[in-house]
Amino acid sequence: MISNRSFYTVIGLCIVTYLVGMVMIPLMDIDASQYASISREMMENRSYLQVFDLGMDYIDKPPMLFWLSSLSMRVFGVHDWAYRIPSFLFALLAVYATYRLALLFYRREIAQLSAMVLASCQALFLITHDVRCDTMLLGWVALSLWQMAAWYQTNKWKHFCIAFIAIACGMMTKGPIALMVPAFAFVPHFVLRREWKQLFRWEYIAGLAIIAVMLLPMSIGLYQQFDLHPGKIASGVKIDSGLRFYYWTQSFGRYTGENTYNELNYFTFLLENMLWSFLPWIVFFLLGLVFAVRELVLKKFKLNAGEEWFSAGGFIITYCILARSQAQLPHYIFVVFPLAAIITAKFLFRLFFTGELAAWKKPLSVFHTVVFALLWLVCIFLMAWPFKVPVFVPVLAALCLVAFFVILFSKNIVLPKILPLAFFTVIGVNVFLGTGFYPNVLKYQLGNDAAAFMKQRSIEKERVKIYGIYEGRALHFYAQHIFPKVYSREELGPADMVITLKDSLPSLRTSFPTLKVLHEGGNFGVTSLSLPFLDPAKRDAEVPKYVLLEL
Known part of the structure; x- marks a missing residue:
């Protein structure tokens, strides 16, 4: 098995x-x-x-x-x-x-x-x-x-x-x-x-x-x-x-x-986000849940000793309670993913290791093969287009797509084909995202970029203040220092250094005509990716800029 x-x-x-x-x-x-x-x-x-x-x-x-x-x-x-x-x-x-x-x-x-x-x-x-x-x-x-x-x-x-x-x-x-x-x-x-x-x-x-x-x-x-x-x-x-x-x-x-707090409070919000967060198993899970409910109805809502309903029941009730909240975020449902995993595993076992659901095997296998191949194509695209990465990275991603089809047509795979294809895809794609995509995206986040510059130039952190910009918490963590905020130019002096929006330069120059720009970087909310940001030709216009100034 x-x-x-x-x-x-x-x-x-x-x-x-x-x-x-x-x-x-x-x-x-x-x-x-x-x-x-x-x-x-x-x-x-x-x-x-x-x-x-x-x-x-x-x-x-x-x-x-x-x-x-x-x-x-x-x-x-x-x-x-x-x-x-x-x-x-x-x-x-x-x-x-x-x-x-x-x-x-x-x-x-x-x-x-x-x-x-x-x-x-x-x-x-x-x-x-x-x-x-x-x-x-x-x-x-x-x-x-x-x-x-x-x-x-x-x-x-x-x-x-x-x-x-x-x-x-x-x-x-x-x-x-x-x-x-x-x-x-x-x-x-x-x-x-x-x-x-x-x-x-x-x-x-x-x-x-x-x-x-x-x-x-x-x-x-x-x-x-x-x-x-x-x-x-x-x-x-x-x-x-x-x-x-x-x-x-x-x-x-x-x-x-x-x-x-009131945001994203409609009933299907968590389920919609499971479409990505429970990949590559979401379809198997949903079918497994439907089959579990159907079988309970056929048994007239009575289980025998040794049978369980904590997995399906626990997931359904928790989902309904969370989905009624006036404030929801995608990760709220993660708490019952262990129960979702058991529901999914039961369905996968019946689908691939017994003959109970033979009619479902081929259509589900074909559907998921297409989805996994598309995920590899998206991965190749993300390695090749948005950022400058070594040429071997997109080539390696393309070779993984070739390996995907080798696994698909191999006669020597012990497990049902869709399982190794799923594991290979989700693990492989996440390795590429973790090495070639997310690190490049986060170069446009103010906090880690500014902290790295201050460390490299040995900037006196005690002189640095925040003015007219939301800096996030990555700056304070990576710099290992809590930077004070000021809310007017009158609170600044010529001995200070300031992190602020690039758009604030003209007004600051009226008070500090000899100020010097030490560093300029991106101030993009990286958790809100957009197609214009991914497009190298449009990214510069999409990313707000911050500057580190010596007044």
């Missing part, structure tokens, strides 16, 4: 691709660079219970990511890859926990497929370099699901304790969603199996006590920073109680209207 050699090769290649992105791709503004900057500031100030962003109170996210990333940077130094190490390890934990969770209910091949699907979906390649709280949350939630399922099967207290510790740590990573997902997964599972007693076990009280104890350090920090000083402004919001904001407003306030 699936040899250990094939399994470990795929997982190993995915890990190598994660590492390529971690080392080669600079941090992107806004979120990843902000969290890295906060982590560096926490490490430098040794303020672990109270969180600050450029010296200002911060409350938007719980502190677990900052705690672990600051610890990593204390050990390895202030580097973007050091910031990413803890989240990378939690991504690996998510893959392993998904394998072990699937193995509790299914044969080894389905467990292997579950791990390979999760490890090779586009989201994992993205969030191991564009690190946000969701990478770490993914690991905690997958661990809690695995350990809860193991506890239900064995009644061993070690599984119970690990599960609730993982839930608490997930809550300290991104809030109550870490508690909600296991509930959304196992409640319908037990209802459909008519195991009512599992819903009312006294041990849950002990589990809640574990969570309460684990949350104490964070809760104390919130109380000290905000509840003792009501009325503070954090991220533009007045905070009267840090505890209420964290435990209620930030999560449930998205449904009650107390959280005023």
Whole structure:
């Protein structure tokens, strides 16, 4: 079926691709660079219970990511890859926990497929370099699901304790969603199996006590920073109680209207973004989910002992809850990708390793072969056209397309053809993106470009101020310095250096006629790529410019 050699090769290649992105791709503004900057500031100030962003109170996210990333940077130094190490390890934990969770209910091949699907979906390649709280949350939630399922099967207290510790740590990573997902997964599972007693076990009280104890350090920090000083402004919001904001407003306030942030709040938003984030498995997943629901209906909504519904039920309920939020972002749904991977693996096993779905095999194989070939053509285009890269890079990408067709027509492939084609495509394309595309795009980001110039020229960072420009957080992280902002020319003096928009030069020259332009660079929001930006002939007009001035 699936040899250990094939399994470990795929997982190993995915890990190598994660590492390529971690080392080669600079941090992107806004979120990843902000969290890295906060982590560096926490490490430098040794303020672990109270969180600050450029010296200002911060409350938007719980502190677990900052705690672990600051610890990593204390050990390895202030580097973007050091910031990413803890989240990378939690991504690996998510893959392993998904394998072990699937193995509790299914044969080894389905467990292997579950791990390979999760490890090779586009989201994992993205969030191991564009690190946000969701990478770490993914690991905690997958661990809690695995350990809860193991506890239900064995009644061993070690599984119970690990599960609730993982839930608490997930809550300290991104809030109550870490508690909600296991509930959304196992409640319908037990209802459909008519195991009512599992819903009312006294041990849950002990589990809640574990969570309460684990949350104490964070809760104390919130109380000290905000509840003792009501009325503070954090991220533009007045905070009267840090505890209420964290435990209620930030999560449930998205449904009650107390959280005023409102963006991208239509029901299909998350599903539309899964079309890219769960590549190359999204079609298999959607069909697997439809088949799972259909079979449940045929069974009259009753499962036998040994059957599970936590994967499909957990995904569906979590999706519906998240999709009702008044504020959504594409990565919010990543938390249930372990469940999506199990649903997908079950469908792939039935499609390729049994004769149950024979009629679906050829059309799905043909469709995905065309899609994967198109992805390779897009990759070749991205290597050859937008940026100046060594000529061997697009040639190598073209050779990979040739290798794709060699695999397609080979008689010696042990696995069903579409699986090695999928792994080869998603891994190969991400290697090229991580080495030849993203690093070139990020040359047009102000923060890392300006920090690199200041380091190269040994600029006195204490002289540098920010004026009339949004600089992002990458600048403060890579320069390892918090640059003050000024809001009028009267706050500047002839001894200062200034980072500002190039358009501000004429007005500044009226006050400082002898100013000198030390450096000019791009100030492009790299997470909002556009075709004009990719076009070398139009890029210069598309990219706003910043300058570093000596007044």
